[in-house]
Structures are given as C-alpha cells and as structure tokens.
Amino acid sequence: MLLPPENTLFVPGDAPALLLAGAPVHEELPALHAPGGAVPPCAGWSVVPQLTVCVVDGPGDAGCLVPAFVAPVFGGSGTPDDMAGWCEDVVRAGGAVVVSLPELPRTLDWELLLTGGVARGGFVPVAG
Template sequence: MLLPLENARFVTGPVPPLLLLGATPVHAALPPLNGPGEGLPVCEGWTPVPSLIMCVVDGPGEAGCVIPALTAPGDPEEAEHIDAWCAAVEEAGGAVVVSLDAMPEQVDRAEVFGGDASRGGFVPLA
C-alpha cells in the first residue's frame, strides 16, 4: 500500500528514530502501545527498510506500506533530513513506528506515546 507523505513524519532526535504514521490501513495490524513506564513493545514480524527515495514498513502477511521519502529531489535540506533519519535507523538497529488515527499538527511525544489510540513499537532491522 502506498502511503501519501502527508500521512508520515520521519522524526530524528532521541535514539531510536521515530516514524509517525497517521490514518493508515496498517494501524490495526500494529500492537497497542504500552502504558507509560512499561516500555515499547517490539513489533514481531515487522521490518523497516529505510531509503532516501522511499521507506518500506513491511509487516506480517499483507500488512505494510511504502512511503515516498524524498519527494523533491532538488531540496537539499529534505534530502539531508531523510538521509540523517535513515542513518539513525541503521545505527539504532531499527525504528520506533507509531500509528495514530490522524496525523497531529505538531509532534508531541507525550501525546504520541500516551494516547489510547496509539499503536506500534520498536521495529528492528532484519
């Protein structure tokens, strides 16, 4: 399934990096996030494939999505951001993938990780 870029955010910062998904068909296939202080679940059977051109989040069975990462090849800032995110995923050995019912205006980690509708967890590299 091709996911429009406006339904995804590649967030760098604290390791591991975060891939935030909003309003996606894979939402129900991801595990519910644990409550605060319980740690992130590992998404068994899921694999991220980070790339400057597109990012694949491959899940079990038919679950998964393809996200166009670099939509404006002439934009060096966007290319640097996506490249840094991909490098962070490689360094961390995976990414935290969080799916929400809708994409928030701002990335508020307390809201992202504390909401009842948040699903996902750590997705290790294969």
C-alpha cells in the same frame, strides 16, 4: 499499499520514529502503550529505511510504502540530507519506533502519543 507522504512524519534522533496517519496497517499493528517511554517491540514487523522509499513490512500481506524522498522530516530544512540523516539514525539504532495514528498530531507530545490509547505500533527493527 502506498501511503501519501503528507500522512507521515519522520523524526530523527537517537530513537528515530516514523509517524503514520490513516495507514492501511493501523489495525494490524499492536496497541501502543509505553508509559515512561519503554516502547515494546513489534513482533513480525521490519522497516527498510531508504532515501527514496521507506518500507514498513508486517506479517502476511500487512505493510506499506512511504515515498520518503518527499516526506517531511521533523526539524528538517526540506533537503534530501534530512532523510539521509533519518535513515542513518535508523540503521544506527537498529530500527525505528513506528507510531500509527488516525491523524498526525499538531505537536509532538510523546507522553500523550505513547500513553493516549489511540496509537498503535512499537519498535520495528531494520530488516536484515
């Protein structure tokens, strides 16, 4: 299932993240509760970080595609270098924190996102 890029936010860094809003995989992902930032792994899930399309693949038929080339990167300047940097961060970290929400937050309050009770997801390793 293709997720519109405006329903995503790629967050680069040492613990790269991918926020999904209204994703068809929301109910398939485990409830996310990570007090203190200890994000649990998502068993059976993988991520393929690519400059053009990012794949979040789950067990069975669960999964989604994100047209990454045109998706927003937090703190980015809107260039392809932003997405290339995110992909490099994911490979370096061995995966990304995938957070599925009903809608994207207006601000990145990680404490609320990881303990607020509406998020689903966890750490998703790079496919390979």
